[in-house]
Amino acid sequence: MSGRPPAEISAESVRTLRETTGAGLMDCKKALLEAAGDADRAVDLLRRWGRASADRKSGRATKEGRIGCYIHHDGKKGVLVEVACETDFVAKSERFGKFLKDVSLHIAAARPQYTNRDEVPPDLLAKERDIQREAVAGKPSDVAERILDGRMKKFFAETVLLDQPFVKDETKTIGEILAETIAALGENVVVRRFAHFEIGR
Numbered sequence: 001m002s003g004r005p006p007a008e009i010s011a012e013s014v015r016t017l018r019e020t021t022g023a024g025l026m027d028c029k030k031a032l033l034e035a036a037g038d039a040d041r042a043v044d045l046l047r048r049w050g051r052a053s054a055d056r057k058s059g060r061a062t063k064e065g066r067i068g069c070y071i072h073h074d075g076k077k078g079v080l081v082e083v084a085c086e087t088d089f090v091a092k093s094e095r096f097g098k099f100l101k102d103v104s105l106h107i108a109a110a111r112p113q114y115t116n117r118d119e120v121p122p123d124l125l126a127k128e129r130d131i132q133r134e135a136v137a138g139k140p141s142d143v144a145e146r147i148l149d150g151r152m153k154k155f156f157a158e159t160v161l162l163d164q165p166f167v168k169d170e171t172k173t174i175g176e177i178l179a180e181t182i183a184a185l186g187e188n189v190v191v192r193r194f195a196h197f198e199i200g201r
Contacts, residue, residue, distance in 0.1 A: 009033055017042055027183075047176055049183065064091045065192075068100035070108045079108045081194040086187040099181045099189070105167070106174060107194050112161040115191055120160065128155055161191065 009032045017028040017039060027046060035041035065084035072078065081104050085091050114120050132151045136144040156163040162175035172180075174191075182189050 009037060013037070013039065017046075046183075047172075047180065064088045065190075066091050066096070066100055068104040070101075070104035072108060076199040077108055078197045079104050079194060080197075081107060082192040084190045084192050085185070090185050090187050090189075093185065095181065095184055096189070099177070102166070102168065102177070103161075103174060103191060106164070107161065107196065109167045110161075110164050111196060112164055112194075113159045115161050115193060117156060117160055117163070120156075128152070161194070 009029060013032060014025060014028045017032060018025055027049065028042070031042035031045040031049070032039070034045055063084070064087055065082065068079075068081045068083060070079045081100070083096075083100050083103065085096060090096050129148070129152065132148050132155075133144075135151070136147045139147065153163075157165065157173075162173065162178065164174055166172050166174055166177055178189060178191065
């Protein structure tokens with residue numbers, strides 16, 4: 001805690017942070033206090049807290065949800081995506097609907113192949129690691145491992161939905177936006193599956 005007195009955190013700054021992140025008012029105020037009023041640091045804090053919140057909720061059953069879709073303006077490209085949550089009340093909420101719309105648009109633009117890392121076939125993952133290991137052969141082992149980690153991170157960012165930078169805000173991954181959505185809604189939310197459709201492909 002920075003020790004900055006609560007009176008120096010304006011209601012307007014709390015509202016702005018809430019609109020930016022979707023987090024609760026009390027969480028926004030707490031983050032701003034801890035960040036001594038620095039909005040960027042407060043966003044980072046909320047992301048970390050949101051991820052922790054998402055992890056705590058990850059085991060909860062998701063038997064409700066919605067199917068989202070995106071059809072490109074020329075009618076030649078489309079996406080269907082299933083996003084699940086715990087209650088029908090949340091499934092009908094504006095925040096859930098916004099996430100569903102955003103992730104549908106993102107999938108159409110970024111064309112991920114897998115929803116999460118667990119879906120990547122082990123043989124494909126092993127092959128990719130072998131290719132990247134060959135590319136760093138001859139370098140000192142600690143340097144080679146760092147380069148390998150960076151290249152595998154890039155591989156996941158290109159192929160896995162939750163690892164991809166969001167097309168409308170590349171400072172966040174889809175996984176981070178999902179964690180923020182879970183924190184804001186107070187329920188477990190899961191992107192279950194998706195499908196691309198494109199004329200001629």
